[in-house]
Amino acid sequence: MNPANRENDDAARAAGSSLVQDFGLLIKAATRLEQRIDTALRRECEVSHTMFEVLIRLCRRPGEEISQRRLADDLTLTSSGITRLIDRMEGAGLVRRGPAPGDRRSVLVEATEHGRAVFLRAAAVHAQVVERYFVAPVARADYARLTHALGEIDKALRDT
Amino acid sequence: MNPANRENDDAARAAGSSLVQDFGLLIKAATRLEQRIDTALRRECEVSHTMFEVLIRLCRRPGEEISQRRLADDLTLTSSGITRLIDRMEGAGLVRRGPAPGDRRSVLVEATEHGRAVFLRAAAVHAQVVERYFVAPVARADYARLTHALGEIDKALRDT
DNA sequence: GCTCAGCAATTGATTGATCAGCAATTGAGA
């Protein structure tokens, strides 16, 4: 067998490997899921999924203030990414920027009254989609294992 | 209790719900995982993760030809997205466009020799990352359930 | 107290996606 055929063969084996398939599945499922949420949130509440993720963090406690730095780390965004995201959210009246008491480099972000109201509506939409496409398709017993497994993956990723 | 406090309360409960947390975990884990793969592939093989996904499909069989339409559906890209992706891949010498025998609207895409060689190297990098961050963190027994669950999610998404 | 390495946020340029709209092609029904 000549080298070119050998290469084609190896390539076919690699392309068909179940590891490759399974991994593709994870990425594809997550991407579609996020797209679904994003579309629903934009249509019904005029917020992107990313903005929703920011609001989750700002609405955990009334009056909660979080620095842009921390938000960026949390959402896996760069500092410039978070600057522009908060720009848009501020423009939409969802959040407010304020100075950080101990450090004048840092900017604290806080949800406005309007931001909280939008979050409340968005959370209902979010719950609907998640229930339908994430919880329902997974049998009860599998659910716990799934989330545990995802936690382990995430830990492995964060730790490096 | 006045209405504003009630709203804050509801918002806090929604933000803290474990459904919201778990879902966030899935998205975050998948996003980070993809980012990791993408970075590794770009650094070591000068291909994006999306290009890699195209190559997987083109390298399953030697001489395999797939229409742009089918690739777009498979990768959840729009038709313009796939056009530009294939433009770049063609520019990099990874794939070749050709006419579709039965339908003159359609364009068939095929991997070049160089594309196959790059895919082979990329598959090794891919396997390393997947092994480390996807397989290893998940205990043996959990692995099958995880993939099964993901399959169910994906099916639910595709069916609508 | 002074300096200087390092961090937070912002801005400009670039990348890679989307959407809307277009031309060419197809195929099914009047």
Add this chain to the structure above:
DNA sequence: TCTCAATTGCTGATCAATCAATTGCTGAGC
């Protein structure tokens, strides 16, 4: 046979992210 809706791929405009460079501020070492 002709017409017309649907489909494929392409192009221009826009959006949201990245990187790189810049500004302002902090804090540790001398």
